[in-house]
Amino acid sequence: MSEHKITNILVAGIGGQGVMTAAEILAQTALAQGYDVKKTEVAGMAQRGGVVTSHVRFGDKVLSPAIPPGEVDILVGFEPAESLRWCSHLRPDGVAMVSTTRQEPPVVSLGLFDYPEDPVGQMRAADIHMHAFDAGAIAAGLGNFRLVNTVMLGAISEYLPFAPEILKNVILERFRKHKPKLVEINEAAFEAGRAAQATA
Amino acid sequence: MAAYPGTPATEILEYASRLPEMYSEWSVNEKVSLEVCIGASLAGSRALCAMKHVGLNVASDALLTQTLIGVGGGLVIAVADDVGLSSSQNEQDSRFWGRFAHVPVLEPSDAQEAYNLTRFAFDLSEQFNTPVILRMTTRICHVKGVVTTSERRPHNSGVGFQKDPARLVMIPTNAKHRIPLMYQREERLQQYSEESELNFIKEGSDSRIGFVTSGPVYMHIQEAYPEAPILKLGMSYPVPLEKIRAFAAEVGQLVVAEEVEPILELEIKAAGVRVLGKEILPRIGELAPQVLRPAIGPLIGEAPADKPTPTQSRANVPEVKVPPPPPGSSLFPRPPTMCVACPHLGIYYCLSKIRNKSISGDIGCYTLGAGHPWNALDTTICMGASMGVALGLDKGRTDVDKEQKIIAVIGDSTFMHMGMQGLLDITYNRGNVTILLLDNRAVGMTGGQDNPGSGRDIHGEVSPRVNFAKLCEALGVKPERIHEVNPYELPTMFKALREEVKIEDTSVIITNQPCVLVDFYAAKPPLRVEDEKCTGCKNCLDVGCPAIYVTRRETVVKPNGKEKELAFVRIESSACTGCNLCPSTCGPDAIVPVENFVRR
């Protein structure tokens, strides 16, 4: 990634999954590392189950806040079909980090549309460099579904232009301030994400 | 500071209200918020009101006369255009208001400039005795970037409210004298704009194309064409036409890149300067780098990347390979939905089961009732319109619609914003309309802000809570035609609705359960589906609660030979809040409480 001046991270998921929080943490970490940072949401009515994406860009000097299609370095996909939706925005050498926990929208439940059989397989077939694992199951295994966010951040930490520990500390610091009881479990979630990425 | 929430402008006041030494309020609508700011400005304080683009339509009546009287303390109107329509009923260009009201328009291109120009706007307002429009777009409001702040300075004229009826009482004889002053001010601002450093040239080494632009497009151009010279307008009205003329002479081709309407373009063309604009650039949506490139490329001999050049497609390459569609291009849509356990769900379930109805809707979360599975809204226009439209559907009906039941659906915040006057019009003119007033104690759509219906102010402090039943009665609805119902109790809802649509009079059904986003919302233990009991009848899916999902579909042939599709469901217990709405739609009682549930 070092050959591009700007690092472009696209976080994609569904309203309510913590997409914006993950993006916020990434932006904060990059800011603390001295980068120029811009972050923007392309979310309409975000709270209500619709598609949400958040763009994080950092480097020497960031101009436009939105990542042009085809220039995403890292796609953080909180849901497999949403990852598939956005994977064409990756650079040829970009990487997708995909949680395989499926979330079918009501239009699928009502039988109006089909959910793809194997979104991850479709991405593989399109030659997308990726790691896919069930972040929801990992989070649930640790006792709280909301940890998905930290699991995913742990998973991409190896791909950032700064050490994974730096990102981890920013996350834990947030919890230390607001919810000290959750520091330990978030550290475990971060490491679990890292481990899952390494083997997926 | 005063505002009425509206995407993408809502956060302006949400953040500003954290400053304890500054007065801030949620107003009931944008017109009131501007009027409050006009008063505060006349009292000698600096004042800012924030709104989304359509809000300024509502506030425009105040603006177009305010511009005649000028200001005391600086007066700034921050207005956010939803370029790209991510969450609005239209896409409109607020820069027109600058021309209409003869006031300056400032346009930041990123977060730092938004900060700088806001500060500057107050000075400009005081210097020229004018309100100032700070025009932003989603790409300014919903962006976070690095901002260097400077020292805060308290501002107050110190002289208090200066009575001056000839200036402040806009009756025709007085207003007449103010109009020339307004035009003179505009001329001085025109001169100022020509000289201002806010309108500067970013030099570039490749002057085949030179851009005139404002707002976030400035960033997009630099990204797409880093070497191109750009005349960047921080003050985009009055337009510095001479500066533009001089710039045009130095570049090969002048292009004006503006979101959304060709406003600068027409004014530049009228000044006799040769410029390209909307002939090549889209009139809808953002002018992001990927939009600029294919439009500008052909001007400098770059073929658009995705289209094969004519020679390629004909002679040289006999078989043109159509590239496969990118993965994910044919995926299902994921439209926004109502929240799990939203108090609006039960209402739409009932509405979807009533026949021969026309439903005028309004703007809020309940607008989603137009979608699946309910399909129970027939019109949505602007805030408060459900009332007048319903009355019009009633009065304007012809024989074909004689039996049609006219229903209006409106949220509490929308009712207080612009709906109350419409209801008064309905009662005054004896309309036969059944109104559903959805009081969920919050402005749900924009994130659950407080309002006079929640009984709390912007800081969460207790303030008087409006009594909707009494309010409707005061507006002329007969007390026996006003019902308060719990929207989770379907039988009660049905009964009230079926009765009222039959009665030829104005009736109001008020719901009384809070939005799930409010902090006092109390989730109950969740429910689950007993697989053995579920017959796959699909009734519960008509509720539209996102916690209910299908596990398996099956087609069976009924004794009469007809095919029937079954869908067996489950409930996502971690999401279900136990609102207890869906069990009453389930004949076989398959929906039961989860035993010994612990919510994390």
Ligand SMILES: Cc1ncc(C[n+]2csc(CCOP(=O)(O)OP(=O)(O)O)c2C)c(N)n1
């Ligand atoms: C003139 C105008 N101002 C603001 C908005 C943004 N807006 C859309 S819906 C809404 C309020 C919805 O609140 P309510 O009527 O209580 O319904 P709820 O979303 O709570 O169901 C607002 C402020 C708008 N569309 N138009």
Ligand code: SF4
């Ligand atoms: S935010 Fe509130 S009103 Fe809007 S859908 Fe959710 S629960 Fe319903």
Ligand code: SF4
């Ligand atoms: S009880 Fe039924 S309608 Fe209510 S939240 Fe649970 S699944 Fe949804």
Ligand code: SF4
């Ligand atoms: S209403 Fe009851 S029986 Fe019918 S699908 Fe739903 S849970 Fe099953």
